[in-house]
Amino acid sequence: MSQPTPTPIQALLICGGGGSEHDVSLRTADFIEEQLQNVSDIALTRVVMDASGRLSDRNGGVHYLSQQRQLVAEDGSTRDVHYVVPAIHGYPGETGDLQSQLELFGIPYFGCGPEASKLCFNKVTTKLWLTALGIDNTPYQFLFSNSEEEIAKATMALRQWGAVFVKASNQGSSVGCFRVTNEEQMAEALTQAFALSPYVLVEKSLKVRELEVAAYRYAGELVITPPGEVCAPEDTFYSYEEKYAEASRARTFVEAQGLSQAQLAWIHEASKRAFAGLQLKDLSRIDFFLTDDGNIYLNEVNTFPGMTPISMFPKMLAHAGHNFSEYLSSLIRQAIA
Template sequence: MTNESANPINVLLICGGGSSEHDVSLRTADFIQQELGKSAEFQLTRVTMDADGRFIDADGQLRELRSDKLLYNAGGSAQPVDYVIPAIHGYPGETGDLQSQLEILGLPYYGCGPEASKNCFNKVTTKLWLTALGIDNTPYKFLCAETAEEFAKAQDALSQWGSVFVKASNQGSSVGCYQVSTPEALNEALKDAFKLSPYVLVEKCLNVRELEVAAYEYHGELVVTPPGEVRAPSDTFYSYDEKYAEDSRAETFVEAEGLSEGQLDWIREASRRAFVGLQLKDLSRIDFFLTDEGEIYLNEVNTFPGMTSISMFPKMLKNQGHDFSEYLGTLIHNAVKLT
């Protein structure tokens, strides 16, 4: 792939964000920076967003992105920005907030748009959309207030299902997610979850295999990879720490074994239906549960999956025979052409 212009494309890589996923975002940015660094046609500037939403460059200096599509430094000088990579997990990168700002500025960017990001980040909204699209998802109840009446709904679910997951609706990467099996533990988990989100999801706990699909756009075509598999240690669920810790005990397999053609076809179709129906763009990681009884549920849609050394999305893309730097470079070229 060659640059049609003699001038490099100016790419702004934004990472950090100040949320509980700040550090993982930095590691994702390291990977993206390494991949874009393989080509001289991209002039990359990296800034880290702090908890106050300020951009700080590698020299510790404040930078500001303004409506003229220029990135200013404290001295008043500026450089052009042609394309933005919002490599932020959680708020405000996966919630649609940062994407809304980029839309206002008229800057093309990597990843899903504001509405798709917001819909997929909210676990309750995601389930409503999946049901509307005819995609099976885990049995659940959702709580809209920290009241005795709402807590009673959760206790009824626990009595019915025996064990449940409590999830803060507006958190990512298993943050605010608790597995409980006693009424006392349930009340504590609900209180903790409501500290993180105004809505709380209570899901039926199932014995499952955890499958993950990379769905992304490559040279104008939607690619859905065969599902990979994550096997968490038997004594825990796939927590935030197990997902991203360098010494994680979770095992990952880039292609899951033992699935029937019918199961593979349904996972592929559900992934395609979710990507198109939710109007995703550029990339996603779509996670499924396969129960002991052979039922398949779509668990969640990640609009900006992690890209660390142990992350599944880049592994599955590579296993598909695609080069990440070419994939991202092509997206950048196509987006810049349209502006």
Template sequence: MSDKPANTIQVLLICGGGGSEHEVSLRTADFIQRELARAPDIHLTRVTMNGDGQLLDGDGQVRELRSDKLLYSASGSAQVVDYVIPSIHGYPGETGDLQSQLEILGLPYYGCSPEASKICFNKITTKLWLSALGIDNTPYQFLCADTPEEIAQAQDALAEWGTVFVKASNQGSSVGCYKAATAEALENALKEAFRLSPYVLVEKCLKVRELEVAAYTYEGELVITPPGEVCAPEDTFYSYEEKYAEGSRALTHVVAEGLSDAQLGWIREASKRAFIGLQLKDLSRIDFFLSEDGEIYLNEVNTFPGMTSISMFPKMLQHQGHDFCTYLGGLIRESVQSASQ
């Protein structure tokens, strides 16, 4: 027998995805599951999506979410689903594909809409939208094909800028990002990036401080935290491994030091403009670069940031004085109540 009250909200937590960020997704789901265990009116069912898109329960049995908003087991039994947490980094969670399915089913869910997710996941469309919103971002070249003409643009960028980052446009969390300072390194990076994506970004490498802001909705109000800072080792950049490995050498500071009031004000304004202009929902982590000459560039918008033991988003939320269970539980209750009206 369950000790949950009769009006329990049935929440489905979907994690995994079967892609390059599968394991990190599981760790984020672990964090969310622990936090929501403190909410007496929320019952959470966790399933893991494999590379074939199947939802597997803890026993490895296939579960199926159908149009009647019930989660079916192989035996034919079913349970109600009131709300979904798509805890998947990369495809199909951050790309908007899973959210599109939930929209079709009419199920409320945690996080951004399909369109906002898709825009922000693609590094090139993000830059185009940021420019349209009047938010500065780093100089770049956009390559749309692995052809000699396009490669020549990348070579020209390397000659002009000295060192560049090569980024597959539709990969998350530093997957498909390479640093190149020589023609040979550039050639190898482009091959790898085009293997992962049909579009590639070649970005000017700047010596910067990496700042991160948590932007989220708490009790109906948009909260934008002061920026924290990621200090990667000098001999590398903040790669996927450095971002999520337990043995990461990167240092994180919940509050960045030494920023002027003007810099803090602009970061807050740009974060607010991005959150509202891109029509984000519930949460995001917005990352900035602060160059040596004081220029501030918005680097990327992460619509479903990591929530592992070393992740910045939950740390900054907590530093703001907000309890994660209260935060997410409030969003769940509000969404379920709105959906029932």
């Protein structure tokens, strides 16, 4: 007698979000969908979230996620949800809000938890935690209002450091990030940054090499890849457009060259310490700056890195000899075992 076919795992891919990184989230979802399309024991349903939190399928049908762990359509039909892939960059995916809802409903999901997501998405709290963990990061000031007193702090930092980056604290993918080299630029940069976030980071501008590692759980072990490198055009920084535009002039290298064993060891140890100390889960991309005089700073932790055709995380995972489809499908099976 033939054995009955096992019921496939019902996975829900949520993408979009309606925010500044909506389109990039859709491209990340394309990659994830492609990776899971031939996995026979996982049935994937894709929905797009808009700015109001409404979920729509490919045909425009509207759904909501219920506490009974089901995707409910307007006509009342339901589909079980065993696992969620929250492929949303920025709010509400990378900020921990969506993860909080999934935890409330008892649905396992791909990626970091609510607390780690929220900590790492806020550039100010990230730096405070990195300092507490003993991990060097770039010199900075943080501002809590666009008031005369706070503007004076930013101006003093500019005079001391010569050039700074003004960054909205609660944005990803270099959204709300402005390089300031004179006091005339400061007011406009702060106005734009505060329009996007209640807190603003003023960070020392350094001449650096930009290094990135992929950190992820594979077969139960934490993998820290050798650092890759991003080389932005000399006339700009690694902006949103340079990260994701088809015409990007940025060059990426899956493994950086010319680093000493001591530098590689420091980056590896700092990545491990950040992954453990910030209680990250499943994956992250951890970014570093290497200065001309050999100092290394941890720049930021991205709890749900981009997975577009030019994104570094999937390239570094593959370079480490791991298959993304096997990686994600094994995490899904483990989570619902």
